[in-house]
Amino acid sequence: MTVSPFDHPILSGLLGDGEVAAHFSTEAEIAAFIRFESALAEAEAAEGVIPAEAGQAIAQALGAFRPDVARLRAETARDGVVVPELVRQMRVAVGEPHGRYVHFGATSQDVIDTGLVLRLVPVLDIFADRLDALVDMLTDLDDRQGQLSVMAHTRMQAAIPVTASRKIASWRDPLVRHRSRLTAIRDQVAVLHFGGAAGTLEKLDDKGSDVAEEASVWLGLRTLPRARHSERDGFAELASFLSLLTGSLGKIGQDIALMAQNEVGEIRLASGGGSSAMPHKVNPVGAEVLVSLARFNATLLAGMHQALVHENERSGSAWTLEWMLLPQMAVATGAALRNAAALLSAISFVAVSRT
Structure with missing residues (x-):
């Protein structure tokens, strides 16, 4: 364990x-x-x-x-x-x-921060590929089933009929925006951290x-232009992006879980989780995981914002806090993207007439 x-x-x-x-x-x-x-x-x-x-x-x-x-x-x-x-x-x-x-001429923070960056860049490339795939999946779903009529819900109550396309757009469009954000985030992350003992590279002269x-x-x-040893807004911005992305995926999961309820029946799950006590159930496990991961990253984001407070030219405590939080947020984001792809491949809309 x-x-x-x-x-x-x-x-x-x-x-x-x-x-x-x-x-x-x-x-x-x-x-x-x-x-x-x-x-x-x-x-x-x-x-x-x-x-x-x-x-x-x-x-x-x-x-x-x-x-x-x-x-x-x-x-x-x-x-x-x-x-x-x-x-x-x-x-x-x-x-x-x-x-x-x-x-x-280097210092420990040069090695650790740059070492982290060298690993974050390929992680962000994985996220980019998975985001592109999710957008394509949602576009395909819209092409196939977008004209079906489903019920809109406001404040958890039935509102008016809308097309499934309206629902799908509220899932897909944030992911398109996140894809654009990711390009800018990657550029901010992919930098060399190199400043020596106190950020001045004094041992290297000119x-x-x-x-x-x-x-x-x-x-x-x-x-x-100079090392950002104690300027942690770049890593905090990355964490904010991860929380935004998993939050949007969590919204997809929450909608699907609600629409797949037996008494609503506007989404059918091709597969789902079983129950040890009720074999007839098809539990929306993938949708639930998306909600959990969204809330997990939102919780950890507060810690990454706490880690912005680096005292003077280097912090031991705030820096250590980043090591504890950011890798978990990255893996949670990867898991959310993976679960979202599996979930979207297993759903279909069901037109329900309302009187």
């Missing part, structure tokens, strides 16, 4: 998303850290900050580097961050005389911006 339902051996089948979660695994995190340190060494060698031989030796050694994870765990309990011990192990792996150039530009090319990220 695990504490998190997202990687629980049983509940993960309902609430998890293996494709998204893989980007938050220990292996993915360490691989991203190694990419940062390799790119930094290559960039500093190219700009003459460290010897060219050192850049080559670091890149070669880190390509085969596998850290002692148990040791990382023990030292992180003391340091509050994994990077000091990770860099120590990297320097040993590179060996003399070049090991001392590993991590030159080479700081050149090294940053060179490293960003290696990593496929864009540079910033």
Whole structure:
């Protein structure tokens, strides 16, 4: 058993998303850290900050580097961050005389924030593909069944008949808007975080911006005029987007659950969950999960907004809070997109005459 339902051996089948979660695994995190340190060494060698031989030796050694994870765990309990011990192990792996150039001019936050970005970018690409697929599914549903008459409900009471197309539009159009938002969010996320001890790159003298530009090319990220170590609005904006997206998916789930009620009967589920006591039931499990995940992300969003309060040039507590919250929000969003696709493929509208 695990504490998190997202990687629980049983509940993960309902609430998890293996494709998204893989980007938050220990292996993915360490691989991203190694990419940062390799790119930094290559960039500093190219700009003459460290010897060219050192850049080559670091890149070669880190390509085969596998850290002692148990040791990382023990030292992180003391340091509050994994990077000091990770860099120590990297320097040993590179060996003399070049090991001392590993991590030159960087700080722990550069490694961790950029490492997170390197994993978030492919996650956002997964979300983009799934959003596109959902919009296509809803468009197809509209083409097939949009002209059927269903009952509109206001304040949980029957209002007037409308076409199913009206219902579908209220599900699809927010997803189209979220797809546009995602493009802008991805651009804000895909940045290099590199500022050194206090965000000034003081150890690199006048080479700081050149090294940053060179490293960003290696990593496929864009540079910033200065590091945003304590400016967390970008990550908070991402969290807000995740909550908005799962909220819109939750609205779809809530509507479908209500319309699939036996006494309403305006949506038929091709498949659903069974009951241990009532074998005749087809429970709207997928719809219910969308509501749960929407409320989960809305709850965690408050914590990400709390993490905006980074004191001075770096916070330990607010930064740690982000590590606890953002990966769960990302996996919840992946699970919501996955469940929404399965749910939409299993529904059909049923025209119901009202007198």
